[in-house]
Amino acid sequence: MTMSEIATQDRRRRARAQTALGDALKQGVLLIASFVALVPTFYMIMTALKSEEEYAIDKLGLPDAPILDNFRAVLVDSPFLAWMLNSFILVVGSVALSIVVSCLAAYAIARMEFKGRETLLALSTSLMAVPPVVMIVPLFVLYTQLDLISTYQGAIIIYAGLITPFSVYLLTTFFRTVPKELFESAKLDGAGDLLILWKIVLPLSLPALVTLVVVNSLYVWNDLLIAIIFLQEDAKRTLMAGISVFQGRYNNQVPLTMAGMVIASAPMFILYIAFQKHFIRGLMAGAIK
Template sequence: MRRHASALGQQALLILLCIVSLYPLWFILQTALKTQQDYTRNPTDLPAPFSLQSFAAVFRAMPFAQWTLNSALVALVSVAAATVIALLAAYAVAFGRFRGQTTFLSLNIALMALPPVALVVPLFTVMVQVGLINTLPSVMLVYTGLLIPFSVFFLTNFLRELPLDVIEAATIDGASHPRILLRIVLPLSLATLFTLIVVNTIWVWNELLFALVFLQNNDGRTVMAGLALFQGRYSVNEPLMMAGAFLSILPLLILYLFSQRAFVRGMTSGIGK
């Protein structure tokens, strides 16, 4: 009886936390489905009737489609490059033997604690000197560099949980390191790699500081930077801004909904080994 009551209490707490977590998303959506007059009359009331004019106005008022394409391109290139580099580095740290191995991993951990705001001015100066400022490659390079320390740390901890006997047996049989990585390590790491890709994609998509500073052309901005700058212009039109906010997070919601099983499996990989 006591155990049953405890389980019910835990489920009630989880339901409450779920409602609290989802309420901001619900508020964004219900505000976006209102007209400005309906929102002014009652901001928290349900939209009646539903109106899609704010969603249509988003594409008329701002180059939203171009911003979304820019964000997708930046996320794709940055996350792909960081994942490949981090996988190679993590393999070397987990299974290799080289001088400075511990120092290399400690340096990655130290870089994770470095605040990105401290890098804005020096990186901006470098991008100006090499002529990449106000271009998408500038933020691609920055994001790739910022993602690598965490990715190396994340993958190293996972790879160290893999059975070492399998790696040693493949080495004895004459398999090269690239072959071991592609034929043994990579298939065993797919769930973890997918989790890392999802986490890094969400971070790149939502990053605002470097996108605001490095991308100054209106059509060259990412979606979050564009919405942040247009917020002041359309601050009196809350349904329009909420429609833009909902459309900006919709790709991430779709990504997570279709990948949640692999995401959870990757997050729990290594537990209990």
């Protein structure tokens, strides 16, 4: 073996060692980040399974005898289920309305030729940078005049307006990755734009649609500002608004409060787990053409 071959092999070994070290560092960073992210959730669940006496003795340890009394008290002795139903109504209504509007708008911007479509997309995208708090006063004045305060439809319209700009941006990016040959073939067969959208584009866009459903549902479910201001009746109180009241009422009963937090987090956690595969594909869709 010549000296040049020995040097080449040495360089390859060092390159492999550097690659292995880099991979190990990346995995270590990811493990640490995962641990940091999961610790609060683990603490919340473990605390919810403790009694008040056990929590007072040991706040950080594991429960000696896990109990479910805190969950029963949250579900039976408080209007938690009614709050969850209100949040569910807002999530379903606003996400469905946003998906319909976003699909139509994104298809028009991505596949229909008209003057100013890129400007329209830019304006829609720029709305994502506008914080909702700056629109509270004018919206409240308008809703007072229209008698939409403390109504489901009023809150649904606001939430749909807040989540639609991101939805239009993501769907436009995704629709542009659909091969043009599919559109041309469908139009040769006599299909109109609405039929093409329904029969061709939407089935191919399932990952992007699932991503929007998960992300937008999480946003509406966790929102507090709009719910407090525009849903002032106790009967229309959402889960997050109810939790703020619940936490203030049971401030000294930490296990009970943590049980409420676990129940509030469960629906969105189940939604994410159920559609995790499509969610990840949807986030990556459109990034690579």
